[in-house]
Amino acid sequence: MKTVFMKTKYLLLRLLVSLTTVLNTSYGQTQQKPDWAGIWLIVRDKTKIDSSINKDNYPFLKGILRLIKWSKFEPDSTGNFQWNLIDSHLNDAVNRGLYAMVGIIVAPDPPRWLFDKGVPEIVTAFHDSSSFPYYLHPVFKAEFKRMISAVAQHVQTYQGEMRTKLIAVQAPVGASGDPHPYKTEPGEGARDAGGSFLSPRS
Secondary structure, three states: OOOHHHHOOOOEEEEOOOOOEEEEOOOOEEEEOOOOOOEEEEEEOOOOOOOOOOOOOOOOEEEEEEEEEHHHHOOOOOOOOOHHHHHHHHHHHHHOOOEEEEEEEOOOOOOOHHHHOOOOEEEEOOOOOEEEEOOOOHHHHHHHHHHHHHHHHHHOOOOOHHHHOEEEEEOOOOOOOOOOOOOOOOOOOOEEOOOOEOOOOO
16 A cells, blocks of 8 residues: 555655754754654645554654644634644644644635634635735734634643644744745736735736
8 A cells, every 4th residue: 555655745745954963052062953853744634644654664754744724723713723633633643653743824715704804805816716814914913813822822731742742833824834925826916805906926
């Protein structure tokens, strides 16, 4: 049976840390890299990982980063967080002898209730049609901060390996975590749903 590395286009191996040591400038000493530094598996929220993927079979593999859409993690504006999406991922990684990270993806496909609250919707032709929130809007900034604070409080309740194996929770903004805010097709500018020009052309 082919492993998950071969079965899905969404799985990627990424070298997160390539340096073998880091320089501690405060004390002028060289420290060994942390145990979690190295090659990680990155998967989308729907991706099923083959049972053979574990520390014993792939000793070079350090951990799994699972990307979860904010729109699935918090499907409505009532604070009804789907904690099982994070908890189950962390449990799975620990059972495989691996570290874990979670990436809560803001866009494309952000929570629709953001727009109901007045956040402008940015639409581009990327993948035919892609939706993004206007990141500078005060309502977006307040809701984003509230969500991040709730996640921080939740992970503080973890105990044992559930806590020590969780390396980070990422909250990528922009286009799928990229540094620029909106992903567009070549030559296209990002516009809101009413056609107003909001971002520089590619």
